[in-house]
Amino acid sequence: MVKKGVYRHFRGNLYKLLHIAKHSETLKPMVVYRALCGDGGIWVRPLEMWDEEVEIDGRKVRRFEFIK
DSSP states (O other): OOOSEEEEETTSOEEEEEEEEEOTTTOOEEEEEEESSTTOOEEEEEHHHHTOEEEETTEEEESEEEOO
């Protein structure tokens, strides 16, 4: 279950999940999030991608790990 809060990307930066939205044409769920680093930009990505595992150095880790 994905919930609002702060997440750590597998590369180390922190992001705040702001909302779960729907794509206007496909109705697929999209994550709206803000970078807690750099310019604090607001981004979107498919929920499916947000919640997936990626392989790093032969082991699987969450792309975004919930922190708080």
